Amino acid sequence: MLPKFHYEVRFQKPGKQALRLPFSEATWSGSRQEAKRTLAVKTNNGRDRFWPDVNVDEGDLIQLISFLSGTPRSLFTGMIVDLGRTAKGDINAVAYDFGFYLLNNDVVMVSTGEAADQLLKRIFAQHGIPVGGIGAMPAVEKQVIRGKSVWDAVVDVLNQVFRSTGVRYWCWVDQGKIYVGTQRGQTIQWKVQQGSNLLNAERKRSIADMRTVVRVVGSDSEYISVLHDEVDSINAKRYGHLVKVIEIQDEDRGNKIMVAKQELQNLNRVKEQALVTSLGIDDVIAGTKIEVYEEITKLQGVFTVFGDSHTIRPGYHEMKLDLQMEVNGK
Structure with a gap:
């Protein structure tokens, strides 16, 4: 029904x-x-x-x-x-x-190398943007933020955290307040499946953004010094040398191997995505999780919704979801 x-x-x-x-x-x-x-x-x-x-x-x-x-x-x-x-x-x-205001306000700020969550709170406070919740996060590099929108500045900070820890944090707006965390909260694990509410499903795997080598270089502007190469020899042999160059500051040179290993772990993977179309569920939006079962594409598991588009007409609601597979997906 x-x-x-x-x-x-x-x-x-x-x-x-x-x-x-x-x-x-x-x-x-x-x-x-x-x-x-x-x-x-x-x-x-x-x-x-x-x-x-x-x-x-x-x-x-x-x-x-x-x-x-x-x-x-x-x-x-x-x-x-x-x-x-x-x-x-x-x-x-x-x-x-109200995420509109994150795009249309620019930031001028100096970071002293404090914890990322403290820096983000200062950025939001500069424009009077109310914060709903930001969890504790590690320190980020010293930097001058000038002429970037609030959103671009936040994304830069979260990318720095991801490169150093491998933990992906996200920023979203809910009920007019800003939240930063690893996962949007939800109270129900929703499910779409064939023979019920699922209308269509697609699945693809891609190596378009893969890197098999991470090269760490110094920040000296006069000459380029290669500090370390981190290589996945198995994938490099199979897919070729796909090199990502990252630059680190002088004070971070002691962490060059750790930084390279973490960056390679982030980039040296086959990206898997799924697209599903189903009858609409109000609670399922970007950042939430959903369970999917479809036999032909072998989509069986829990996915995080990366993007969503809900089409609503009188008496009808359909949603299209761009999914990324979780660890327990198959």
Whole structure:
């Protein structure tokens, strides 16, 4: 039995009451690599006198609300940033959630080599961005951050942590607050499977981004000194020498082997991805985990959702998920 999908889109002008916005289609999407989640709404304001007047403008607040559980639940709140109209009366409104402010504010800051979580808190505090939660993280290199957006500065810091520890941290916005962690929280382990809610599945393996050699060089601008080469001889023989060069500061030269080993571990792998299309689940968005079972592609395991796109029409909800396999996936 199919779920009884029921959604509403509402918009609100400053100081005014929220109004229902009739729509033909809404696409709600996001990715772990994007600062913001997006809501794209298709509606119409043509010559039909029985159709409600659609008086939306850029800057209006917009919400996507689900009634699937019987009570209203806000899935998205954001601001209309793009608004298109056609001669037929079609209106295409695109809204971003509050991750928009991470992209449109630049950072000027000096890092003294403090812990990454403390640096991130200073970056967010500089622009008054509320923090929901940031766990303890190791120290990062001394640096001057100038002219980068908040989002780009945060991504740089998290990449430094990943290169030194092999632990991937992510940044996301939830209910207007910033969170940084290894995994987005969830209370239910959702499942999609053939014969039930799964509509389609694809799977691929790729070595396009693989590296089999990591070469560590010094930071001297006058000449290049190769400090260490870390090689996976088995994969280098099979796939060839695929070299990644990384530069380290003088004070980090003592850690050159450890840095090279960690970087090679991060890059010397076959990347595996899966794409699935299924009936929509409100809670399944980028950063959550989902269990998948499909016989032909042999997708059997728990995956992390890397990117999602939910298409919602009156009475219908479909989602497309870009997945990355977890350790227990097969």
